[in-house]
Amino acid sequence: MLIKLPRSKPLKSLSSKSTTMKQINTKRSPNCSSSSSVQSTPEIEKKYVHRVYDAIAPHFSSTRFAKWPKVSTFLHNLPSGSVVLDAGCGNGKYLGLNDECFFIGCDISAPLVQICKDKGHEVLVADAVNLPYRNGYGDAAISIAVLHHLSTEGRRRKAVEELVRVVKVGGHVLITVWAVEQEDGTLVDKWRPLSRKYLDEWIGPGSPRVRSVGSVSLESIPETEVSVGNKEVSGDEKDKQQEYFVPWHLPYHRAEVSGASVGAVENGLARKDDVKGAIVYDRYYHVFGEGELERLVSGMKNAVIVDQFYDKSNWCVILEKTS
Template identity: 35%
Template structure:
């Protein structure tokens, strides 16, 4: 079957209702099939979790089927990651990720169900791009910043990129120049095809579910993180260059991996 094209999307209603219709409802319906395709950790994320100090407690905000909850693979018991997701059907799968009972919580990534600075680290993988407005995406990053320790917290964020690699199954509508910093991202519907076989005739009946995504342009995630941090009164940059600021974040790394933009942040305080 040929890949289905991504189509442009327009947010024409209340963003929460829009996300309920075009994100949350979809994942509830496709959860088992979606989970069966999400099992291999991405290298940068696996490396990040492998470098977390023993004894730390973390948050996986938008955990999906929980594939990152058992990491690091060499000794998953040395760190403890709590999974948060809106989809109850995905959480039922995540609860037993890796064949071990996991701590998972149902909720929106914009919720604050825990005290500030409850976690040592946080990851948000392929989640923030499902939020339908700039302000809601920024707020989700602020929830991560508030969730981790202000003195040593570490955060890793992944979002889908306008710039897709050669292995991508997504055919993205043309933009002016996806490699150019300063270009806006793109609101799109990405189809998920769910097939069921008719036993008598072995015919494939397809259901197509369109999921909303904001696909990020180059540099957009870094700018969003910087603005989110500054609104919380955080300095963005090295502690040694903070000019007297008491708290801040530093970009440990940023990059592009397999059609995703990512940033790794480290919090600091004096």
């Protein structure tokens, strides 16, 4: 029998050892995420996140069906009648998981949202850094494997602020992100680290998303000129690497491999791998190091951490809105 938690108490810890509740530091980062520029989608996300998921949506959905136990536990511990907002819902595998709650999902990918609609879910197209809900609309919110697709700390922080904004006081927010510390270290070897030149010129710490090189802005550089690969990243740099292109192999026999995929190959957004018989798309990831997710939420003045844990190569945190 499912035990419901009273709204006045924090969620039961999902980690093996419960983390003591602690107030998040209210000091704001100099790189304040309230800037309107934070809500402008960088080209790297448009090309290597949005366009990629639009292209692979049906195949991606066919591989996403297993529910993570700790996400399921979080959702099943919510009081009956809770409104749950899933920001970055993908193919909707968590929507409706607790049939005693009401779920609303959103995702930046219209094809993924359509897949959710076809399943009968309440969904809409929306950006994680600009959620289309009024303040305090939901009782809880989840962001599962989303923040690592945002290419600056300011945008990642803004996404967290949005999640807290749209839940009621006393509501809870679960966030998970990919970890640098993967359980299977061989997976990292299959990822394509962004070159130092690319990091310095496009993603540099605290830098604006557009920098001019002569008369040409980096936003105008085509995909084929983005430099990636192990050869340009030294051993020491690779140890510190957190910016990657993670490949997605779309088999030749898939219906999605059509004119659009051919065009993507011609434009440099994807490449052919005849050995594996697939079109390969690169997805942008900023993978999180230990403690980074906790530091990211340190600018929040109206939330506390009620749990934090590592699960299935992901860093995870649960927040409670306090005011």
